[in-house]
Amino acid sequence: MTGDFGVTATSHGAARRRRTTLCLAALVLSAALAACAGSGPPYTLKNITGLVQPLDFALMNQDNQAVTARDYRHELVLLYFGYTECPDECPTTLATLANALRALGPEASQVKVLFVSVDPQRDTTAVLKRYVNNFGPEFVGLRPDQAELTDLSKRYRIAYHYEKADQYGNYEVDHSNAVFIFDRDGRARLLALSDNTAQQVASDLRRLLASS
Amino acid sequence: MFPLVTNLRYLLPWQFSPTIFIACAVTVTLYVRGLMALGRGAARVGFWRAFTFFLGVTLCYAVLQTYVDYLSAHMFWIHRFQHLVLHHIGPVLIVLAGPDRVLRAGVPAGVRRMRIPAWIRSPIQVFFRLIQHPLIAPILFVGLIFFWLTPSIHFTAMIDTRRYDLMNWSMLADGLLFWWLMLAPRQVQGSTAIGYGTRLVILSLVAIPQHLLGAYITLHDTSLYDIYAICGRAWAVDPLYDQQIGGLLTWIPAAMMSLVGILVVLYHILHDPEATAPRRRLPSSVQPANSG
Numbered sequence: 295m296t297g298d299f300g301v302t303a304t305s306h307g308a309a310r311r312r313r314t315t316l317c318l319a320a321l322v323l324s325a326a327l328a329a330c331a332g333s334g335p336p337y338t339l340k341n342i343t344g345l346v347q348p349l350d351f352a353l354m355n356q357d358n359q360a361v362t363a364r365d366y367r368h369e370l371v372l373l374y375f376g377y378t379e380c381p382d383e384c385p386t387t388l389a390t391l392a393n394a395l396r397a398l399g400p401e402a403s404q405v406k407v408l409f410v411s412v413d414p415q416r417d418t419t420a421v422l423k424r425y426v427n428n429f430g431p432e433f434v435g436l437r438p439d440q441a442e443l444t445d446l447s448k449r450y451r452i453a454y455h456y457e458k459a460d461q462y463g464n465y466e467v468d469h470s471n472a473v474f475i476f477d478r479d480g481r482a483r484l485l486a487l488s489d490n491t492a493q494q495v496a497s498d499l500r501r502l503l504a505s506s
Numbered sequence: 507m508f509p510l511v512t513n514l515r516y517l518l519p520w521q522f523s524p525t526i527f528i529a530c531a532v533t534v535t536l537y538v539r540g541l542m543a544l545g546r547g548a549a550r551v552g553f554w555r556a557f558t559f560f561l562g563v564t565l566c567y568a569v570l571q572t573y574v575d576y577l578s579a580h581m582f583w584i585h586r587f588q589h590l591v592l593h594h595i596g597p598v599l600i601v602l603a604g605p606d607r608v609l610r611a612g613v614p615a616g617v618r619r620m621r622i623p624a625w626i627r628s629p630i631q632v633f634f635r636l637i638q639h640p641l642i643a644p645i646l647f648v649g650l651i652f653f654w655l656t657p658s659i660h661f662t663a664m665i666d667t668r669r670y671d672l673m674n675w676s677m678l679a680d681g682l683l684f685w686w687l688m689l690a691p692r693q694v695q696g697s698t699a700i701g702y703g704t705r706l707v708i709l710s711l712v713a714i715p716q717h718l719l720g721a722y723i724t725l726h727d728t729s730l731y732d733i734y735a736i737c738g739r740a741w742a743v744d745p746l747y748d749q750q751i752g753g754l755l756t757w758i759p760a761a762m763m764s765l766v767g768i769l770v771v772l773y774h775i776l777h778d779p780e781a782t783a784p785r786r787r788l789p790s791s792v793q794p795a796n797s798g
Contacts, residue, residue: 342665344666345662345665345666345669346665346666347667448520448521450737451579451664451665451667451670451737452737452738453576453579453580453737453738453739453740454738455738455739455740455741455742457742468738468739468741468742469738470736470737470738471735471736471738472736472737485736487732487736
């Protein structure tokens with residue numbers, strides 16, 4: 295039996311890992327249950343509290359100023375990845391968010407929508423500025439370089455993909471359609487999806503503003 | 507030259523994991539040390555055995571620590587391929603190579619002499635015997651597949667890096683444990699050894715739920731896993747097409763591994779004990795120091 299040192303050693307290592315795994319799985323489950331049993335009715339939007347990393351970035355905004363996540367502390371932040379030449383998804387989503395902010399009324403001043411370009415090649419800061427101004431004063435355009443964009447996509451586990459350019463050099467970009475919502479402390483709380491209405495977004499934002 | 511340099515990034519980890527890197531590095535180091543210790547004599551390791559071992563380890567490493575990992579997080583069928591490697595193909599190759607003898611020979615003498623205190627060893631042994639129980643091991647094996655493919659759990663595993671790592675680790679660890687229990691010769695399994703007949707039953711039974719789950723995913727006419735639409739797919743593809751390929755990977759090749767397993771067990775039955783007997787007669791120089 296002791297002759298099987300290698301065998302038992304590797305198996306024990308694996309066994310320990312398995313046990314840790316099981317313990318973690320149990321913890322995760324109980325945490326999920328606790329979250330469900332938390333105060334009040336559940337949010338309409340997808341709850342991602344504790345699942346997604348806190349807000350953290352250092353990028354150039356549409357006015358060519360360097361901004362970081364710290365600049366948006368004490369505000370609710372809606373983080374969305376898109377590009378200005380997006381034919382359908384981005385304008386629809388941003389319009390929904392603009393409507394939600396309008397529904398919020400004066401409270402909208404405590405909310406910022408950060409529109410991060412996944413197409414920095416075409417989205418210069420000037421282009422971004424013209425684009426976000428269409429939607430309202432709460433909208434901020436952010437232009438990462440490719441390396442910064444890669445880091446952000448790892449941090450928020452999003453994907454984007456450049457389609458082949460046509461004969462005029464135009465191309466589309468496939469990208470995520472989720473809006474990550476962070477509370478005043480920069481913690482990820484909710485995920486707005488393309489099928490959520492402006493009213494749903496507004497009422498959940500109002501609850502978040504009231505609770506934090 | 508230039509394309510080579512730009513393509514190298516596909517071989518680099520998307521998200522570097524120290525635990526995976528260290529685990530693979532230690533395993534390969536032990537194995538190479540073992541190969542050198544066993545040398546070219548009667549105890550030498552055949553080329554194909556070593557090849558099978560390295561292939562299994564390389565496959566597992568590749569799906570976890572190259573660009574495949576990024577693709578797995580953003581395309582359902584590639585995620586299913588990743589788990590096919592982690593839970594089935596990789597562990598089967600590693601176990602088939604019979605690496606226990608080589609890894610044991612690769613353990614430095616100082617470490618081999620170390621005695622693990624009983625208060626640590628015995629609970630681990632009890633736990634190990636429990637999860638390698640012929641009734642529990644197959645339930646764990648199939649249960650993990652179902653657990654991580656439950657849509658709500660799948661969502662959280664894909665959006666949370668820590669759960670994602672936990673998911674992949676649990677699949678690899680369970681794959682190694684299960685296939686070790688199924689495919690390793692009885693003589694090297696120690697206290698958890700189970701009979702070949704029992705193994706045939708287990709291998710046949712675990713295929714059934716995998717068939718059912720795979721068929722369910724493949725034939726489902728709406729998208730079951732919305733995370734890929736939410737966080738973006740690696741490239742543009744019809745979500746249902748992605749789901750069908752993923753379902754087929756869960757259905758056919760995964761369950762096929764049971765057939766491979768059954769063939770291996772039949773081989774053991776035909777060759778037991780003759781085929782495994784020479785391995786017990788190692789030259790004294792390579793016998794572990796604490797044997798006996």
